[in-house]
Amino acid sequence: MPALIEPDARLHGAFLQAHAEWGPGLHEDGFGIAPADDVDSPTGFAAWVARLARQATPDDGRHACTYRWIVEDGEILGGIALRHGDDDYVRWAGNVGYGIRPSARRRGLATWALRRILDEARTLGLQRLLIVCAVGNAASAKTIERAGGVFEGVQDAKFGPLRRYRVHL
Numbered sequence: 001m002p003a004l005i006e007p008d009a010r011l012h013g014a015f016l017q018a019h020a021e022w023g024p025g026l027h028e029d030g031f032g033i034a035p036a037d038d039v040d041s042p043t044g045f046a047a048w049v050a051r052l053a054r055q056a057t058p059d060d061g062r063h064a065c066t067y068r069w070i071v072e073d074g075e076i077l078g079g080i081a082l083r084h085g086d087d088d089y090v091r092w093a094g095n096v097g098y099g100i101r102p103s104a105r106r107r108g109l110a111t112w113a114l115r116r117i118l119d120e121a122r123t124l125g126l127q128r129l130l131i132v133c134a135v136g137n138a139a140s141a142k143t144i145e146r147a148g149g150v151f152e153g154v155q156d157a158k159f160g161p162l163r164r165y166r167v168h169l
Contacts, residue, residue, distance in 0.1 A: 002072040002109060004080070004116050006053065009046040011069070011076060015039065018076040018101045029099035030079035032067055063087050066120060070100070070113050077104040080113045082121055092157055094164075095121070095129040098143075110143040118147060122169045129169065132162040 019039060022028050032052050038044025055065040063085025070078040078100035083090045096117060100109050114131075121129060131149055133140035141163055145151070149165030156162075 002070050002077060002112065004068045004113055005071050007049045007067050007069055009042075009049045011071070011074075012042055012045045014071070014074055014076045015045065018078075021101050021103060022099075028079060028101075029097045030067070030081045031069075031099065032065065032081055063090060066117075066124075068113070068117060068120075070104075070109055077101055077109055078113065080117050082117050082124075084124060084126065090130065092132075094132040095126070096131045105139070110140070111146045114143060114147040118167060118169060127169055129167045131165045131167060132157075133165075134159075135161045135163055137163075 016039075019028065032055065033039060033048070037048045037051075039048055052065075052067045055067070057064060063083055065084065066082040068080050068082075069076050070080070078098065080096065080098040083093070083095045083097075096114065098110055098113060098117075118129070131144050131147075132155075133144060135154060144163075144165045144167075147167065149167050152164040152166055154161050155164055
């Protein structure tokens with residue numbers, strides 16, 4: 001049975017395995033990896049995990065973000081991020097971002113995690129969320145719709161057109 005947990009520096013090896021499966025780059029949606037993050041070294045990984053924890057209650061005026069990892073039997077299967085604010089980044093990328101490693105896809109994990117992060121959003125008092133996905137990502141569109149997302153339309157974005165959904169909590 002999977003669990004949705006806070007990022008944990010003790011899972012460095014498991015993260016490296018998942019990261020290698022995605023391939024090089026910073027493309028794991030829901031993990032909050034920035035170009036300056038060193039996720040390969042134990043020290044850099046611990047610093048990155050600490051930064052993710054600080055983002056839940058930032059003191060620098062930026063929007064807050066809650067990160068969770070989807071873990072099962074010590075293996076990281078994916079990640080999901082809940083962005084609490086309404087800044088330019090959220091208006092482009094949405095309040096929720098998630099990614100499932102390739103070998104764990106088609107098991108319903110994204111829908112499962114999205115429903116749980118929506119429960120966290122309710123607890124935080126959020127009432128309406130924007131969730132987006134690439135126009136060609138049919139699996140993600142179905143995930144959002146299964147979690148109650150209502151299609152608003154398509155908007156051009158810097159990396160291509162995005163399907164926009166609203167979830168009312």
